Amino acid sequence: MKPVISLPVFSILFLAVVVCAQDEDAMPALQRDAAAIEATYVGNPEAIKAGGQLYLTVCSGCHGPSGEGGRGPSLVRGNRVRKVSNVKLFAAIQKGVPGTDMPPFPFPDEPIWQLVAFTRSLVASAYETDVPGDPAAGETVFFGKGECSRCHMIRGTGGFLGPDLTVAGVSNTIAQLREAFLDPNRRTTGGYRSVNAEMATGEKISGVARNNSNYSIQIIDKDGQLHLLTKQNLHSIEFPRKSWMPDDYDDRLSEEEVQNVLAFLSRQAPHPAAGSSSAGRGGDR
Amino acid sequence: MTASKLLLSLTLAASAVCAQVRFEDIKKSPNENWLLYAGDYAAQRHSPLDEINRSNVDSLVAKWVHHVDSRRLSSVPLVFEGVMYVSNSNEVYALDAVSGRGVWHYRQPGVEMNRVNRGVGILGDRVFFVTSDCHLVALHRLTGGVLWDHQYADPKDGYHCTVSPVPVKDKIIVGVSGGDSGIRGYMTAHSPSTGEELWRLWTIPAEGEPGSETWGPKTLPWGGAGTWMSGSYDPELDVLYWGTGNPWPDFYGGDRPGDNLYTDSLLAIDPDTGEMKWYFQFTPHDVWDWDAQEFPILLDLPWEGKQRKLVVQANRNGYYYVLDRTNGEFLLGTPFVDKLTWASGLDKNGRPIVIEGTEPNIEGVEVCPTVRGASNFMAPSYNPDTGLLYFVVLEGCDIYTSSEKEPVPKTGFAGTGGERPPNDENQFFIRALEPATGKRVWEYPMTGPTTMWAGTVSTAGGLVFFADDDKHLVALDAKSGQHLWHFNLGQPLYSSPITYSVNGKQYVTIVAQTDVFTFGLFEPAKPVPLVPEAGPR
Numbered sequence: 001m002k003p004v005i006s007l008p009v010f011s012i013l014f015l016a017v018v019v020c021a022q023d024e025d026a027m028p029a030l031q032r033d034a035a036a037i038e039a040t041y042v043g044n045p046e047a048i049k050a051g052g053q054l055y056l057t058v059c060s061g062c063h064g065p066s067g068e069g070g071r072g073p074s075l076v077r078g079n080r081v082r083k084v085s086n087v088k089l090f091a092a093i094q095k096g097v098p099g100t101d102m103p104p105f106p107f108p109d110e111p112i113w114q115l116v117a118f119t120r121s122l123v124a125s126a127y128e129t130d131v132p133g134d135p136a137a138g139e140t141v142f143f144g145k146g147e148c149s150r151c152h153m154i155r156g157t158g159g160f161l162g163p164d165l166t167v168a169g170v171s172n173t174i175a176q177l178r179e180a181f182l183d184p185n186r187r188t189t190g191g192y193r194s195v196n197a198e199m200a201t202g203e204k205i206s207g208v209a210r211n212n213s214n215y216s217i218q219i220i221d222k223d224g225q226l227h228l229l230t231k232q233n234l235h236s237i238e239f240p241r242k243s244w245m246p247d248d249y250d251d252r253l254s255e256e257e258v259q260n261v262l263a264f265l266s267r268q269a270p271h272p273a274a275g276s277s278s279a280g281r282g283g284d285r
Numbered sequence: 286m287t288a289s290k291l292l293l294s295l296t297l298a299a300s301a302v303c304a305q306v307r308f309e310d311i312k313k314s315p316n317e318n319w320l321l322y323a324g325d326y327a328a329q330r331h332s333p334l335d336e337i338n339r340s341n342v343d344s345l346v347a348k349w350v351h352h353v354d355s356r357r358l359s360s361v362p363l364v365f366e367g368v369m370y371v372s373n374s375n376e377v378y379a380l381d382a383v384s385g386r387g388v389w390h391y392r393q394p395g396v397e398m399n400r401v402n403r404g405v406g407i408l409g410d411r412v413f414f415v416t417s418d419c420h421l422v423a424l425h426r427l428t429g430g431v432l433w434d435h436q437y438a439d440p441k442d443g444y445h446c447t448v449s450p451v452p453v454k455d456k457i458i459v460g461v462s463g464g465d466s467g468i469r470g471y472m473t474a475h476s477p478s479t480g481e482e483l484w485r486l487w488t489i490p491a492e493g494e495p496g497s498e499t500w501g502p503k504t505l506p507w508g509g510a511g512t513w514m515s516g517s518y519d520p521e522l523d524v525l526y527w528g529t530g531n532p533w534p535d536f537y538g539g540d541r542p543g544d545n546l547y548t549d550s551l552l553a554i555d556p557d558t559g560e561m562k563w564y565f566q567f568t569p570h571d572v573w574d575w576d577a578q579e580f581p582i583l584l585d586l587p588w589e590g591k592q593r594k595l596v597v598q599a600n601r602n603g604y605y606y607v608l609d610r611t612n613g614e615f616l617l618g619t620p621f622v623d624k625l626t627w628a629s630g631l632d633k634n635g636r637p638i639v640i641e642g643t644e645p646n647i648e649g650v651e652v653c654p655t656v657r658g659a660s661n662f663m664a665p666s667y668n669p670d671t672g673l674l675y676f677v678v679l680e681g682c683d684i685y686t687s688s689e690k691e692p693v694p695k696t697g698f699a700g701t702g703g704e705r706p707p708n709d710e711n712q713f714f715i716r717a718l719e720p721a722t723g724k725r726v727w728e729y730p731m732t733g734p735t736t737m738w739a740g741t742v743s744t745a746g747g748l749v750f751f752a753d754d755d756k757h758l759v760a761l762d763a764k765s766g767q768h769l770w771h772f773n774l775g776q777p778l779y780s781s782p783i784t785y786s787v788n789g790k791q792y793v794t795i796v797a798q799t800d801v802f803t804f805g806l807f808e809p810a811k812p813v814p815l816v817p818e819a820g821p822r
């Protein structure tokens with residue numbers, strides 16, 4: 001689908017929105033036009049594809065090919081991009097972000113909107129995505145056969161060694177959930193590196209390092225005991241290559257069960273909306 | 286819940302060793318822990334810790350700084366068993382209280398940083414905080430994971446929320462903000478287990494209810510009386526004391542004839558039912574925006590030869606009040622500022638005798654104290670050893686202007702406002718007062734632009750710590766007011782200091798604009814050998 005508004009007309013409209021923001025009579029109509037322009041690109045597969053190609057040319061050098069971050073910050077972790085409006089994202093790309101390394105990209109409006117469309121698709125939370133599968137069946141696997149809740153908590157039920165997943169749907173993309181589920185050792189989740197520590201007294205502590213420096217380490221163990229330790233009291237520390245998270249769910253669960261768990265996790269939000277992936281207050285709405 | 290899930294949760298519940306913060310523990314705060322916004326239920330903010338004292342405070346040094354990406358941190362941190370909980374707008378940080386290193390961080394999804402947040406509450410295995418859009422959220426104290434999220438006020442009705450939740454027995458008490466733009470104020474109690482609302486106390490009566498006759502029809506439904514500051518609690522009497530905010534529109538009273546109950550009042554509340562036991566209104570028909578949300582401090586003192594249960598408050602209107610907290614009886618009211626021009630005194634019931642011509646008008650009228658008040662939410666403290674109260678006091682005046690515009694709620698309309706007169710020399714002080722008389726014993730002046738909102742903490746080490754108007758944390762001798770120590774934090778201050786201890790070592794913490802600063806006694810640095818680490822880095 002091609003954009004329905006020509007570039008020169010769009011540019012004038014967009015500028016008008018910015019310049020005439022004080023004009024109370026004219027504003028509602030212009031806001032509607034701006035919303036229409038936004039809707040033309042965001043969610044449009046063609047715009048996303050074009051934006052993706054452009055992203056690899058001008059953005060990936062800093063933000064990484066998959067948006068996970070490199071020299072620049074990750075776009076897909078946290079709320080950095082998810083929480084900002086499309087218009088603010090547009091301005092950040094076109095004008096840069098003052099006081100940061102993010103330079104302006106003074107392209108015409110259309111490629112900027114294509115970049116916005118692509119970025120928005122890249123960071124869309126699992127909650128905003130229609131993840132197929134049976135969430136109820138996924139919940140049964142999560143708390144049963146999959147033994148996920150031995151380490152992960154949802155609304156207070158579960159263990160301590162893995163990230164709390166109560167808002168997993170709104171704080172992760174579906175790609176992130178899938179990777180963390182099926183290939184957990186590919187990327188360590190911050191604050192959940194597995195650790196075995198031996199104290200100077202000989203006492204041994206196993207758990208995950210919520211934080212670590214040359215001078216102190218904060219470990220939570222499988223029983224939920226928090227150990228706030230100074231390195232002076234430690235004899236040695238081992239960070240095993242493998243996470244405590246099993247890496248054989250491909251074998252332990254059927255493809256359908258995996259999908260059902262992903263469907264269940266994608267719906268985890270502060271206010272989970274039963275059977276809906278678009279209601280509630282998760283995501284950038 | 287499936288059988289397998291139930292079994293698993295029971296197993297996990299049994300194995301989890303998360304120490305519970307019990308109501309009994311909160312009653313003992315502050316000790317090594319600091320478990321309430323006000324430090325203790327009586328809001329005295331006096332710590333029994335004395336490792337840091339008059340003889341060694343000169344060797345107090347910075348131990349750690351934790352940076353938060355914030356516009357204006359305004360939180361009083363809580364500390365339990367070596368973990369500190371600090372809130373920012375729509376987020377909470379758990380920190381190792383010895384090193385300042387992060388343990389967990391929770392950010393409410395889908396809501397941007399907005400407004401300030403005054404701090405968290407703590408009970409059982411959970412930490413409670415409110416979001417700017419008025420969700421009360423329970424987080425697991427060890428993981429920061431959400432346990433429940435309950436919206437208790439709707440921003441569409443003009444509310445926003447900043448309050449530090451107060452746990453009382455088996456309930457979590459919260460209030461609302463937004464009184465400067467037209468709301469119907471209220472406070473609520475919630476179940477710590479589920480967030481369910483257990484009672485609601487409206488601070489503006491409904492039409493026809495007692496108190497509604499103190500309003501005109503135009504503004505009654507939007508009369509204000511926000512409940513944005515945490516109150517105090519007497520476990521023995523089992524009464525909650527909570528201050529209410531100004532009437533709306535703030536500076537124009539023509540559309541709200543009468544006393545405007547229950548604005549600018551201290552409410553005594555049954556914490557089990559939310560029933561109002563008594564009220565005392567400090568500024569009836571307020572037109573200067575003098576909320577009554579300064580800490581209500583509970584003191585048991587001899588009064589005219591008889592031990593009495595008192596509640597005292599240095600009110601924004603410039604008067605220091607002493608009430609009997611069993612029944613709200615007015616016992617004493619005396620100015621605690623020199624600049625006070627709106628009233629000639631208080632009558633035998635504590636009602637102000639308002640001076641004619643001090644109501645804001647179109648031309649503007651100069652009245653003292655300022656719109657920020659003679660004191661405000663800057664924390665006061667009380668030291669039982671010196672028998673003195675310590676208040677942050679603002680000496681100043683404003684030009685108050687009003688206009689007779691039609692009040693439109695939820696639009697930011699306040700009936701105009703107050704502004705600083707040219708060449709007025711507003712100034713902050715710490716003042717030590719005798720609680721039974723309000724007599725000034727000593728004062729310590731501050732330099733600065735009069736823009737801070739920081740308060741005090743008192744310690745058994747004979748010290749008063751306070752954060753000043755010129756970006757310093759300062760320690761004074763509690764008895765004499767003599768300066769003993771200071772540190773330039775380099776940032777504006779909107780919160781009040783606390784003190785706690787871990788493994789027998791005492792710390793003092795102040796949350797500044799963008800950083801949490803913690804201080805302790807000097808110890809020579811010991812080299813930390815690199816601990817051998819195995820595995821991929």
